[in-house]
Each structure stands twice: as C-alpha cells, then as structure tokens.
C-alpha cells in the first residue's frame with residue numbers, strides 16, 4: 001500500500017477549505033515542528049506530520065466583522081472534536097490505513113484541552129508531539145491563524161516534508177500497519 005502523502009492531503013478540497021480557513025501557514029509550520037519533535041519522542045514522523053498538518057481542520061466560524069472573535073471562540077470552541085472527525089474522514093477517503101487514521105485522528109482530538117473543563121489529558125507520545133508542535137508556532141491572541149503563505153509555497157514545503165518523512169521512515173516501525 002503506497003503512502004498517502006501530505007501533498008495529496010493538501011490538494012484535497014476539504015483541506016483547502018478548512019485548513020485554509022484556520023491558517024495554512026500555521027498548519028505547515030506545525031507539521032515541520034512535528035517532524036522535529038517526532039524524532040525526539042521516537043514516534044513515526046508520518047503520523048506526527050499528518051496529525052500536525054490537520055490539527056486545526058475542525059475550526060469553524062466564530063467570525064465577527066470578518067475576523068475571528070477570539071473570546072467567543074474560547075467560550076464555545078470544540079474544534080478538536082470536529083477536527084478529529086474531519087481529519088479521519090478525509091484520511092480514509094484518501095486511502096489511509098484505518099489504524100493510522102485512528103491514531104492521527106486521536107492526536108488531532110488531544111492536541112488541545114480547550115474543550116475540557118480541566119486540563120486532565122494524559123497524552124501518548126504522538127499526541128504530545130502534536131501538542132508541542134502546535135505550541136511552538138502559537139502567537140498571542142491567535143495571531144498564528146492569520147499568517148499567510150502562497151499556495152505554491154505551502155505545497156512545495158509539504159512536498160519537501162514528504163521527502164524528509166520518506167527518507168527517515170525506515171528507522172521507524174509503523175506499528176499501526178504491523179500484522180495487517
């Protein structure tokens with residue numbers, strides 16, 4: 001089974017619509033941070049980078065006057081829950097292995113505790129990598145969602161990251177595909 005690439009994920013209209021809305025520049029930056037943290041934590045960079053790239057795909061509109069209302073968002077947000085489902089559906093559609101899709105989806109779900117009454121999440125390594133990667137690119141007041149990137153630049157950065165993942169993939173056991 002050939003690997004579903006970040007480029008394929010990027011090109012899908014669902015990604016363009018929802019990741020485009022929450023910030024493509026942020027998504028690409030977090031995917032790169034995830035590659036770095038994945039090495040540190042010994043998790044598979046393919047899973048980490050996909051989850052990181054898709055972590056905010058569940059964002060939806062708390063717009064006021066064409067801009068995000070950050071306070072309203074903070075109160076009512078469940079983007080991690082929506083994102084976990086959206087990422088899962090997209091990955092399955094693209095042909096991702098169901099076990100990988102599940103792990104990626106759970107990492108999207110647990111990248112933040114903003115939907116929980118307390119911060120009681122105990123993260124597994126992959127989930128921790130995605131949370132750290134997101135934090136590494138965060139700016140006060142949600143500024144990271146507004147950074148801009150040209151579509152061609154985003155795509156070529158992801159193609160490069162695909163290469164990096166494929167190059168290092170041999171060092172990792174993709175546990176989710178074992179025995180399937």
Ligand SMILES: [Fe+2]
Pocket residue numbers: 026030055056134
């Ligand atoms: Fe984020």
